[in-house]
Amino acid sequence: xxxxxxxxxxxxxxxxxxxxxxxxxxxxxxxxxxxxxxxxxxxxxxxxxxxxxxxxxxxxxxxxxxxxxxxxxxxxxxxxxxxxxxxxxxxxxxxxxxxxxxxxxxxxxxxxxxxxxxxxxxxxxxxxxxxxxxxxxxxxxxxxxxxxxxxxxxxxxxxxxxxxxxxxxxxxxxxxxxxxxxxxxxxxxxxxxxxxxxxxxxxxxxxxxxxxxxxxxxxxxxxxxxxxxxxxxxxxxxxxx
Numbered sequence: 001x002x003x004x005x006x007x008x009x010x011x012x013x014x015x016x017x018x019x020x021x022x023x024x025x026x027x028x029x030x031x032x033x034x035x036x037x038x039x040x041x042x043x044x045x046x047x048x049x050x051x052x053x054x055x056x057x058x059x060x061x062x063x064x065x066x067x068x069x070x071x072x073x074x075x076x077x078x079x080x081x082x083x084x085x086x087x088x089x090x091x092x093x094x095x096x097x098x099x100x101x102x103x104x105x106x107x108x109x110x111x112x113x114x115x116x117x118x119x120x121x122x123x124x125x126x127x128x129x130x131x132x133x134x135x136x137x138x139x140x141x142x143x144x145x146x147x148x149x150x151x152x153x154x155x156x157x158x159x160x161x162x163x164x165x166x167x168x169x170x171x172x173x174x175x176x177x178x179x180x181x182x183x184x185x186x187x188x189x190x191x192x193x194x195x196x197x198x199x200x201x202x203x204x205x206x207x208x209x210x211x212x213x214x215x216x217x218x219x220x221x222x223x224x225x226x227x228x229x230x231x232x233x234x235x236x237x238x239x240x241x
Contacts, residue, residue, distance in 0.1 A: 003072060003237045007108045010239070011078035012101060015040070030095040032086055040086045043079035047087070047174065050080050054180035055142060059111040061118035061235070068122055068235040070115040072108065075240065081107040084174045088167065095167055103171055105159035106149060110175060113145035113231075120230040124203045124223070135182035136202055142186035143195045146176060148231075196220045199227065 015036055032040070050057055058077045062069040081104055088095060095103075121137055124130075152160040153168065160168065178184045189195040200220040201209060212219050 003070075003239060004105065004108045004112050007072050007074040007077060007239055008101060008104045010074050011081055011104050011108070014043075014075075014078045015082060028097055030085070030089060030097055030100060032089050037086055040079075040082045043082055045076055045079055047080055047083050050076070051177055051179050054138060054178060054183040055111060055114045055145070056138070059115045061115040061122070063122050064126065068119050070112070070119060070235050070237045071240060072111055072115070072238075073240045074108075077108055077111055080175070084171060087174065088170055091170070093166060093170060096164075099163055099167055102159040102163045103167060106163070106168075106171060107175060109152070109160075110145045110149060113148040114141045116231050116235075117141040117144040117227075119235045120227050121203065123230055123234070124226065127226075128203055128205075128208075130203055130205055133202070135185070138180075138182035139185035140189060140195070140199055140202060142176070142178060142183050143189035143198070144227075146172075146186065146190065147192060147195055196224050199223055 045053075045057065057073075058080060059070065059072045062071070084107075085095070085100070085103065118137065118141055121132075121141075125132065149160055149172070152158045153163075155161045163171075176186070178186065189198045197220050200223040203223055204212070204219050209219060
């Protein structure tokens with residue numbers, strides 16, 4: 001079982017599933033009772049805290065000391081997830097019970113992909129040299145998780161691909177509405193081209209960038225192939241206790 005699947009299972013168990021299903025004209029949908037809405041409202045952290053603090057409030061990457069380590073704070077991700085599900089229900093969105101797991105997977109994978117990007121940057125610095133710019137790296141890490149989910153969305157049998165358009169887009173709008181410095185700048189890299197060029201320029205020193213481009217070499221696809229190779233394996237992966 002992957003760390004993402006393990007976190008999703010724990011998060012869904014935070015609210016008993018059998019209590020959520022209502023029936024409207026033969027159509028099953030998620031219905032949160034007043035009691036469970038009150039319980040969700042007491043969960044910490046709230047979306048406001050997460051979006052103000054940044055993605056690394058939900059997960060962390062500890063730099064390589066042999067080896068690097070990714071930790072997902074599943075309870076925090078779970079609170080963030082359930083608060084946003086409640087918000088969608090209050091907004092009148094009809095959510096099918098089977099879509100809960102898909103939305104939870106999107107929520108967890110967002111944080112996982114973010115921390116995998118920090119791992120990729122760490123390895124790249126060991127290979128290429130260069131220094132860390134925390135605010136730029138956070139913006140790129142958020143963009144990396146966004147593009148990872150958009151890529152998954154194109155795979156019809158993935159959790160993101162199986163979601164209806166309304167729940168997917170409304171959920172994505174909520175979970176990427178960062179206000180924290182650095183994190184909020186991810187929108188600069190919302191296009192795939194801007195993201196790939198941004199990553200390459202961040203990791204390759206200006207002098208090397210100038211040398212390579214003037215020699216007819218585009219560093220961006222080379223860096224992206226490195227990124228693809230480092231999005232699985234390598235780092236230790238664990239859930240918070």
